[in-house]
Amino acid sequence: MEKFKKLQSAAIPLPIEEVDTDQIIPARFLKATTREGFGDNLFRDWRYGADGSPRQDFILNNPIYGGQILVAGRNFGCGSSREHAAWALYDFGFRVVVSSFFADIFRGNALNNGLLPVQVSESFLAAIFSAIEADPKASFLVDLEAQLFTIQATGQSEGFDIDPYKKTCMLNGYDDIDFLLNMREKIEAFEQKNS
């Protein structure tokens, strides 16, 4: 997993609530057996028409907006457990997703793939959307060490929570699996005791 410490970037606004994993990556694109390439079909049915042509009204097709931060409405990532949703966002180039609320499995999947979920208050989320509305190129600073998200144009910032263990993983690029593999003896002892 890639390390994440700090990111300064513009952001892409998606002010829709309950964005589910079937929107992020529709099931019919889950047929690949590797982790790469899902970015092409990120938000497929919002991004492209039935004939495959880009939909001009969808934000990812608007060249004014860019950056590695996606800002979305509450309950982002609800629905299926498909990690492909996190892979697609990452593969497309996002490193941070901001919302006022994340679905549990999505949050876990994102963290396992170097995609940082930043949960902020409804009012701060609204402030971020306003900042982008005022200037599509507005820049934001995500500081994982300090657990702080800053709207640079106004200087407003808000702290965000992250599990301390997960924070260490993100900062150092560690996977859970490395940790668990080191626990093998403890796991075997547990099995012995319970057999």
Add this chain to the structure above:
Amino acid sequence: MGKTLFDKIWDAHVAHPVEGGMDVFYIDRHFIHEVTSPQAFDGLRQRNIPVFRPEKTIATADHNVPTRDQHLPIQEALSRFQVDKLTENCEAFGVRLYGLGHPYQGIVHVIGPELGLTQPGMTIVCGDSHTSTHGAFGCIAFGIGTSQVEQVLATQCLLQKKPKRMRITVEGVLPAGVLSKDIILYIISQLSASGGTGHFVEYAGSAIHSLSMEARMTICNMSIEMGARGGLIAPDEKAIEYVRGREFAPQGKAFEEAAARWRTLYSDEDAVFDTEYHFRAEDIEPMVTYGTNPGMGMGVSQSIPKPPSKGNAQTFMKSLDYMGFQPGQKLVGRAVNYVFIGSCTNSRIEDLRLAAAFVKGKKKANNVYAMIVPGSKQVEKQAKAEGLDQVFREAGFDFREPGCSACLGMNEDKVPKGEYCVSTSNRNFEGRQGPGARTILASPLTAAAAAVAGKIVDVRQGLQEAP
């Protein structure tokens, strides 16, 4: 202070507590399928490590498989590739596979319980969010991502933080025509699609315990649709009897010993939950959804609500636009051209019996294409033994072979753009059943009735008119 059922099972599975609140959490049963496992096996290959406890993982092919001519090679190249990959991985890593053609093949959450692989008190995971289904037996069962599939393959454990506990109690007697699917759609409509986030839910109360095991599975199945990690129900004698005698259940003396343990699995009277809700069975009607998340449901006699004053009215209207509905409308009487009875929510033998009993001697409406997809090979076999397939065929329904099918439209079973489908599955997300498809979630009874009437009907009316 007493313990909740959830805490009893959780605490018994902490292999090692990690500082900072995470636990190394031991998994008893791991189910895998073709879509969310290939990258996990590749991870093992890259690390050059084996599957740690291969006997605890069971694989099946379900998400991507065709539901016709399963004896023939899969036509669609990418699906075939994925299913072949699963076979190859299972062979290479020594994992038991119930693939296409195997008498035990089926939707992963249908086969676990029917084979007795799902037993009270277990911890169960699968790379699929509806793993919560197994909670009906008093298990901690939840969906995981592919990275976690790899972790379980490699260590039989996950790093987990204990979620909060919620209890939802439903007391009373269900009105005629109201099924367990209606209970859960009702609960989600009350709590919203995110109302359970961060929680594990215990379902309790007389209305829940009056249900059959299969009906309980329908309830636990949809826990994820209110954002909960999972749902579970304390195992009672009904649960124990359901497990008895099944292929992989303990047998003889071992079963009696296990059953004695299972009888200790309940929430103590003084156990405290972080959140509690109470509902009355009598308040529940047959439910239908009108929007694009499972929280947007209503009693079939109700009208679509107005956009919420607080919260995002824009999201609400976007959802209604997609569905082609207006606030204030009723759905009863609306024509629908597709009906899907299947998925891990409602494809068990009882669901098929219920639908068949309604359909028997009737014909589907001319405008409707109706499809029955049994949840597993065993369900299919049983349905045939009881002649249900005949009943469906005579009524003009298409009786298919097992798989996830139109629940997620990964195979060719899709609902065309703009068409309405009354579906017994669990998600009415945009495009879930195919690009542009409009899904109305309902019980198998409401779905069967819609197929016959060619429109949405209140099944209670038919029940009253019957002599």
